[in-house]
Structures are given as C-alpha cells and as structure tokens.
Amino acid sequence: MQLGLTIPLQKFLKVSKPPYGEPRDLFFCWELHKVPDVRRSTFIAVNASNRFAMVFSGMTAARWKRLDEVVLEHLPLAMGLEGYTEEQVAAYLKMAGPPEFTKTHGRRAVASLNRAVEMLWWCQDMIVDYEFYQQALTDCLNTELSNAAGFDGEGYKGACHDQYSEPHERFREDMARVGIPLVEE
8 A cells, every 4th residue: 555645744744755656556545644734733645546535633743653554543444434344444455555655646646635635624614623533524525526536537427527426436436446346235
C-alpha cells in the first residue's frame, strides 16, 4: 500500500522527500494530508483511485509519527461501515501489501484530495470533539458527487455531471474490479 505524502505534510513532519514508489494500481494508493486546521489537528487519507476518504481529528504528536499505523488501524473500520466483511477487508489489505511512504500519485489524485479538503470546510460543523475517527465527516465526504482519478469520463449521468459519482460507490466498483465484490444481503 502506497501512502503518498503531500508536500505540506512532508514539511509539517520535517521528513525528506519520499521516493515515487513502484507504479501500481491507484486503488492501493492513498494520499495523506494535514488539513489546515479546521478546528483541531486534522488528518485526511484519500484513496488515489476513487476519492474514498477517512478523516481524523485531534492528531497528537505520537499519531503524526505513525501515520501508516493510523491508516491501517482505521481502514478496516471504514470498510466495515461500508458493508465489507473481515474477509474482504483482509483480502484488500493483502493485495495492497505493506505500507510504504511515497510521493503523491499525480495531479488528478491530488486534485481529488484537494476537493475533499475543500469539502471539509463545508462540513466542519460535523466534527465531534471527542472522536478521533470522524465518522459523520467521513460519511459526508464519501457521499458527495466527486471526480476520481481512476475513473476517467465515467460516473453520474446528468446535466453537467457526466464524470462524477459518490466515492463510496467508486470504492465498491474498485473492489469488484480487483475481485473483491461487496456481498449483497
């Protein structure tokens, strides 16, 4: 799993520039960013392919030092809340491989990240002060129409929206594409 550090996050963490990493399916790549403080120290992880996001608020110095663990600990929760089983989550994590920090994954993926960050400002009233993983804020970002780097020219068909879809739907499409479909109940 490639975890792309944005330039502002690299500067905040005071780390040297990470490598580009070996080219791989964007579905197994995430863009990580420190959000210019909405209300508290806020961190966002966005899938480079489908713009599926996870939002965290109240980051501590210890958590900033282990971003890879924060993502790996909470991705199963985020996927579980989308209806994926433990087996499906384990299959995704196995296919993604161990986490490695890299540069971000191109203009379109970063543009999707920027759009998610912009949306945080509209949804900031949903931040729950005592929660680290911001479920309501994450849901807000994952159910808004958005463009996605891994989905050129596809998506919602309507006036002026021919390439937009909801990130959680795109995540589901990516899961099916790699052979891990959602089990419908």
